[in-house]
Amino acid sequence: MTATPLHEFLKSRAEGDLLPWRAQCDAARHFGKSLGQIEVAALGWDLLPGRYRRNRATVSTSDQLRLCRSRVAVIGCGGLGGYLIEQLARLGVGALVVVDPDVFEEHNLNRQLLSSPAQLGSAKVEVAKERVATVNPAVEVVAHRVAFSRANGRELLRGCAVVLDGLDSVLVRRELAASCAELEIPLVHGAIAGWYGQVALQLPGGDLSPLLRASSASGKGIETKLGNPSFTPAVVASLQVAEAAKVLLGRATSLARRALLVNLLDMQFDEVRHG
Amino acid sequence: MQVTIKLFAMFREGRFETAERECPPGTTIGGLVDGLGIAREEIGVLLLGGRHAALEQVTASGDTIAIFPLLGGG
Numbered sequence: 001m002t003a004t005p006l007h008e009f010l011k012s013r014a015e016g017d018l019l020p021w022r023a024q025c026d027a028a029r030h031f032g033k034s035l036g037q038i039e040v041a042a043l044g045w046d047l048l049p050g051r052y053r054r055n056r057a058t059v060s061t062s063d064q065l066r067l068c069r070s071r072v073a074v075i076g077c078g079g080l081g082g083y084l085i086e087q088l089a090r091l092g093v094g095a096l097v098v099v100d101p102d103v104f105e106e107h108n109l110n111r112q113l114l115s116s117p118a119q120l121g122s123a124k125v126e127v128a129k130e131r132v133a134t135v136n137p138a139v140e141v142v143a144h145r146v147a148f149s150r151a152n153g154r155e156l157l158r159g160c161a162v163v164l165d166g167l168d169s170v171l172v173r174r175e176l177a178a179s180c181a182e183l184e185i186p187l188v189h190g191a192i193a194g195w196y197g198q199v200a201l202q203l204p205g206g207d208l209s210p211l212l213r214a215s216s217a218s219g220k221g222i223e224t225k226l227g228n229p230s231f232t233p234a235v236v237a238s239l240q241v242a243e244a245a246k247v248l249l250g251r252a253t254s255l256a257r258r259a260l261l262v263n264l265l266d267m268q269f270d271e272v273r274h275g
Numbered sequence: 276m277q278v279t280i281k282l283f284a285m286f287r288e289g290r291f292e293t294a295e296r297e298c299p300p301g302t303t304i305g306g307l308v309d310g311l312g313i314a315r316e317e318i319g320v321l322l323l324g325g326r327h328a329a330l331e332q333v334t335a336s337g338d339t340i341a342i343f344p345l346l347g348g349g
Contacts, residue, residue: 078349079348080349081349168347169347170347190349191348193344193347194285197346215345221345221346221347222284222346222347224347261284270283272320272343
């Protein structure tokens, strides 16, 4: 490979095969590129941005490049969505499409990672964008302050390698699952209520609908009775991101045909086969 | 006839985890659910012998029915 000025610059600033953050910022400024573009270039030359050093035993440098080149959608930026976005950004997924029509309200503060008293009234997607810019500015965020539906699904999910479900309605989840099936995009489903949660993966050709029973006209489940404490969205979102990482990295996915039903009160994980 | 009912998550509260129940032949899953005082609109995953089932399905002696609540939060 011919050494370009950028390559020479990055090599000269690398510490072993690690690229320090300061060098990544200097390269972006010097060459007029985004931090994400520098990251892709560095990874292509087997230089690992130093911030991913502790990913390394789990995510190799070539895996990191794959993540960096991936676009992932998070539909819903509330309890699940906040943790999904945080973890995907820290993992190093290159582009996040975040979708939510709402603003933060006081009753979100007990669990929604992106919420804070100072952000009450702010659009969730805008706060998500600010948060990612703070924790990993190499990640591009495309924010859509809209409610997801089948009508806008094709446009919102365009180019996404995987979609993560952070919605709060079973009925909208059914629309999301249908959109993902139609577009042949893997969907990592998650839902919560009280001490309980569920996680599943719909690969192209799969069918999540047995897990999304249209029992109630409102699309709400037992969370209307139980509410949602702080720990359940964190657990379920983490399981979703682990599964999404495997989809992105082409590793064996464990939840393709079995859902995990999480009971944090009895600390039980039950498995249910589906689609 | 006898069926085995397994309840999950909050459906266990004030009820049981697993129980054997006597019921007349022709009893549907919905009938069993109603007998347990569980609201149908609160039901999520519903399994008959490990397969996804509908409330209208008729149970047979020896069947195992698993009932999970509908989780809609995010």
